[in-house]
Amino acid sequence: MTADFDAAERFLTTEARLLERRLFATLFRGASPAGVVAALRAHRNEDGGFGHGLEPDTRCPASLPIYTEIALQSLAAAGAPDPELLGSACDHLARIAAPGGAVPLAFPVIERYPRAEHWTEWTYEPGVNPTAGLAGLLHQLGFDHPWRTAATEWCWRAEVPDEVHALAEMFVFLAHVPDRPRAEQAAPALLERLRAHSMFQARPTPGEYGLTPLHIAPAAGSPWRGLFPAADLEAHLDHLAAAQEKDGGWPITWEPPGTAARLEWRGMVTLQALRTLRSYGRI
Secondary structure, eight states: OOOHHHHHHEEEEHHSHHHHHHHHHHHHHOOHHHHHHHHHHBOOOOOOOOOEEEETBBOOSOHHHHHHHHHHHHHHTTOOHHHHHHHHHHHHHHOOOOSOOOOOOOOOOGGGGGGTTSGGGGSSSSSSSHHHHHHHHHHHHHHOHHHHHHHHHHHHHHHOSOOHHHHHHHHHHHHHSSHHHHHHHHHHHHHHHHHHHTTTTSSSTTOOOOOOOOSOOSSSSTTTGGGSSHHHHHHHHHHHHHHHOOOSOOOOOSSSSSSSHHHHEEEEEEEEHHHHHTTTOOO
């Protein structure tokens, strides 16, 4: 089963925000990654962090670590380790970090602005989510910084909670951290905990929110692909291809704070669906 690439491109052109359109152009049409960097600059604040609703579930202009994570994901996808953006972002993370280097997803400033219901007080606590993901992405981008060093050491010491997103963030960290023997030794136990979580879908569960093997191994070259049975991966790839909607985009399975946020998320998940399906040979 394959997806309709042309319909997906039309959806992105029609409905997605500028960042995802520039990413699509870089990843699928050979455009310069400079366009991705330029789109991210519009979200950067004077403090070096990223804001202005870069993660669509929070419509906040202030700099938040979750926004920085989206920015790093975009730079990594585009292969654009822009030193100026990364340096100022890391400086900002260092200023807001708790002792040891951990950062929270957000701060109480989000309460002044529209946001999805799940963005509440739990997001204010520094933790593995998003510290591990941020550190892993900086390793992927090859960008060294004192905050990355502190965060990496903190992640190795941290007790990873039994929360599905925290476990997934730790897989990002382990995928890119330089100490490969240590990372590969840690992965199986982490996978066992992930599989036991009620929000992990080893096999497709249409219409329900949860993480799947394709969230952990979103590309065929992922070091974690071999952790999952081939039949499970194929089932999820079949489901992903079949989930494309009539307008060419992919749906989301949670409630965003508004219509614009829904379309922004659909642009993000549509682009990720295309990336994953192409990587696994389905496009």
